[in-house]
Structures are given as C-alpha cells and as structure tokens.
Amino acid sequence: MTNTPRKKPPPAPPTDPMPRRVDPCVATLVDKPPKGPDWAFEVKWDGYRLAVRVEPGEVRAITRGGYDWTRKFGSIVAEARQLGHKSLILDGEAVVLDDQGRSDFGLLQRAIGKKPSLHDAGEIIFYAFDLLYLDGHNLQNLPLSERRRQLEPILAGRTGAIRFSEEVDADGEEFFRVACELGLEGIIAKRRDKPYRSGRRPEWLKIKCARHDTFVIVGYEPSTVPGAIGRLLLAARKGEGLVYxxxxxxxxxxxxxxxxxxxxxxxxxxxxxxxxxxxGAVFARPLLVAEIEYRAWTQDGKLRHPSFKGVREMGGPTEVYEIVA
Structure with a gap:
C-alpha cells in the first residue's frame, strides 16, 4: 500500500503589523462641491475626530492630535469590543446630536466636560466613515470605495454608540444646498478611487455652510498693533435690551x-x-452694526468662528439679530 504524501497547507497570507499611529487625512476647504461620478458625498460632522483602535485585549480612542481619550468615550470603546474583529482601526467623528438630529459641538463639549449638562457621555455617537486596518491587513493603499465596502458590513444596522456614516447619493451642489437649509455644518466630498493618505489632501474636500446676520457693535478690545482693533464686541437684541x-x-x-x-x-x-x-475694553454706544458671517452658535450663546464682513449705522430694530427667549 502506497502512502500518499500529504499536501502542504498553503502559506498563510502575509500579516501587516498594525501601525502605531495613523495621522488622519484632513479635508481641504473649498467654496463649492466638485462635480463628477468620482466623488462621494457625506455629511460634515461637527465633533471630535477620532481613531478607534481595536487590538487583542485593548481598545483605545485616539484624537486627531494623538491624545488618548479612551476614558472620555467609554460607550464607544465598549461597543468597539463587540464588533467581532480582533483588530481594526476606524476613522470617524464623535458627536452629540441635537433635537433635530444635527451634530452640535457645544453639546459634545458639555457631555465630556466637567460642567453639569443635559447631555451625558452615554449620548456620544461615533460616526465611522473609513476603515484603515482590519484583522492583520493594512487597508490604507486600497481605494476609498473598497475600504468602505469592507467597513459597511461591520457596522450595518447598528444604532448604538458606533454607526456607519452613510454616503449621500445626490448631486453635490443640491446636497450642499439642502444641508445648509437643514442647519448642518456642511458636507464632505471624497474621491472614491484614492488611497488613504495622512495630512491635508485634495482628494478630500470640505464645503461649509455659513450664516450671515447683523449684530450691534458695543465696543472693542485694542490690538497690539497701534491704532488697530483686536476684537469687536458684539451684541444681539433680546427683549427690550441687548445681550453679548x-x-x-x-x-x-x-x-x-x-x-x-x-x-x-x-x-x-x-x-x-x-x-x-x-x-482694557473700550465700550461704544450701540449705534453701529456689523455684518457677520459665522458657522453656528455655541452652547453658551456665543458666535462660533465669526468673521467681519462690513459695518454701517443702525437703520432700525428689525435689522439686528434677535434672540427669542
């Protein structure tokens, strides 16, 4: 009887070591959405950029700047342990949603801060939009479409602390218009065919919605430059008075x-x-108004990222932004 020699098992596929750190790909700010079928569009989330790293025996949440914020995002870390993979790196944004389902940076800051808040850390949601590493394989050289094809089944149907950031199948200009009407921060456009590269990249674009309103100038803080202004101090109308x-x-x-x-x-x-x-502030009578472009309101009622667009004399009470109590 002849012994049939055993076939050698096929060699195991090569395993890529998990990178110790992946600096995030950062979108370039542009004025309008790009055109063409090569671009995919998503909501621009207003939160903290995170890399969620799952390794055997350890899960960590790392900020864009490289800080370990695992303790701040306990619900995200707990859910990452249940995704069914020994090792992976998710790229995404941690957010808190307001009553209209929009991400609100002020709510997020309060949820992870020390001050009392109506929102707690358990309400923080991590929207994952990219998959950089999976079970021994570095995916960064794959095109975005393939990375997301592998990411989607991992998160499909999840409605807890970790969710899939969906692409929006729409024309970029139309999506941007609707996003701004809904009060979102803006949109993101990404090239489907490009690999993942760290740093600010032209294959990821961000288009921000901006708000324009008129506010009363109530004074200024002097600049270190002689004769110039450092900051204008602004107010809105509230009831019969003004509020900073x-x-x-x-x-x-x-x-x-x-x-x-x-x-x-x-x-x-x-x-x-x-x-x-x-x-050191110099206060003025409320006779002049400023046209201001800004992104949103903070949780404590201040303008977020305001930019001066012009000044004129106050023409009447109706032109000044009014805060309704």
Whole structure:
C-alpha cells in the first residue's frame, strides 16, 4: 500500500503589523462641491475626530492630535469590543446630536466636560466613515470605495454608540444646498478611487455652510498693533435690551481696522450696553452694526468662528439679530 504524501497547507497570507499611529487625512476647504461620478458625498460632522483602535485585549480612542481619550468615550470603546474583529482601526467623528438630529459641538463639549449638562457621555455617537486596518491587513493603499465596502458590513444596522456614516447619493451642489437649509455644518466630498493618505489632501474636500446676520457693535478690545482693533464686541437684541454674543477678531484689513477704531472712539459709552467685564475694553454706544458671517452658535450663546464682513449705522430694530427667549 502506497502512502500518499500529504499536501502542504498553503502559506498563510502575509500579516501587516498594525501601525502605531495613523495621522488622519484632513479635508481641504473649498467654496463649492466638485462635480463628477468620482466623488462621494457625506455629511460634515461637527465633533471630535477620532481613531478607534481595536487590538487583542485593548481598545483605545485616539484624537486627531494623538491624545488618548479612551476614558472620555467609554460607550464607544465598549461597543468597539463587540464588533467581532480582533483588530481594526476606524476613522470617524464623535458627536452629540441635537433635537433635530444635527451634530452640535457645544453639546459634545458639555457631555465630556466637567460642567453639569443635559447631555451625558452615554449620548456620544461615533460616526465611522473609513476603515484603515482590519484583522492583520493594512487597508490604507486600497481605494476609498473598497475600504468602505469592507467597513459597511461591520457596522450595518447598528444604532448604538458606533454607526456607519452613510454616503449621500445626490448631486453635490443640491446636497450642499439642502444641508445648509437643514442647519448642518456642511458636507464632505471624497474621491472614491484614492488611497488613504495622512495630512491635508485634495482628494478630500470640505464645503461649509455659513450664516450671515447683523449684530450691534458695543465696543472693542485694542490690538497690539497701534491704532488697530483686536476684537469687536458684539451684541444681539433680546427683549427690550441687548445681550453679548461674543467677539470677532477677523475679516478686516489693517486700514479697515484703523477706521473702525476711529468710528467707535467717536461714540464712547459711559457704561457698557451689555453686561460685560473686559479688562482694557473700550465700550461704544450701540449705534453701529456689523455684518457677520459665522458657522453656528455655541452652547453658551456665543458666535462660533465669526468673521467681519462690513459695518454701517443702525437703520432700525428689525435689522439686528434677535434672540427669542
């Protein structure tokens, strides 16, 4: 009887060591969405960028800057242990949603902060939009479409702390218009055929929605540049009075800054028009208004990322932004 020699098992596929750190791909800011079938579109989430790393015996949540925030995102870490894979790296955004389902950075800050909040850390959701490593295989050189094809079944149907950030099958301009109407921060466009590369990249684009409103100028903080303004102090109407909504320190040229300071110095106020204490601030009578572009409101009622667009005399109470209690 002849012994049939045993066939050798096929060699195991090569295993890529998990990278110790992957610097995130960062989207480039542009004015309008790109066109063409090569681009995929997603909602731009307003939160903290995270890499969720699952390894045998350990799960960590690492911020864009490389900080280990595992303890701050306990519900995300707990759910990552249940995804059914020994090792993976998810790229995504941790957010808290408001009553309309929009991500709100102020709510997120309060949820993970020390101050009392109506939202707790258990309400934080991680929207994963990319898969960089899976069970011994580094996926960064694969095109985005393939990375997401492998990511989707891992997260399909999940409605807990970790969810799949869906692509939106729509024309980019139309999607952007609708996103802004809904009060979202903006949209992201990504090339389907490109690998994952760290740093600010042209194959990932961000298009932000901006808000434009008019606010009363109640004073300014001087600049370190002689004769210039460091920050305009702004107010909105609330009831019969004004309420401080923050400072604006960008959007003007050196010449415009000097002219603004001259205008405000010419209408000094005996006392501030709003409840505000600022060392070194120069207060003015509320006779001028500023056109301001901004992204959103913070949780404590201040303008987020305001930029100055112009100034004029107040024409009437209706043109000033009003906060409805």
């Amino acid at each position: 909504v923050g400072g604006c320190g960008t959007g003007w040229s050196n010449q415009e800054s000097a002219k603004l300071r001259e205008l405000l110095n010419a209408i000094p106020a005996d006392s501030p028009a709003v409840k505000l204490k600022r060392k």
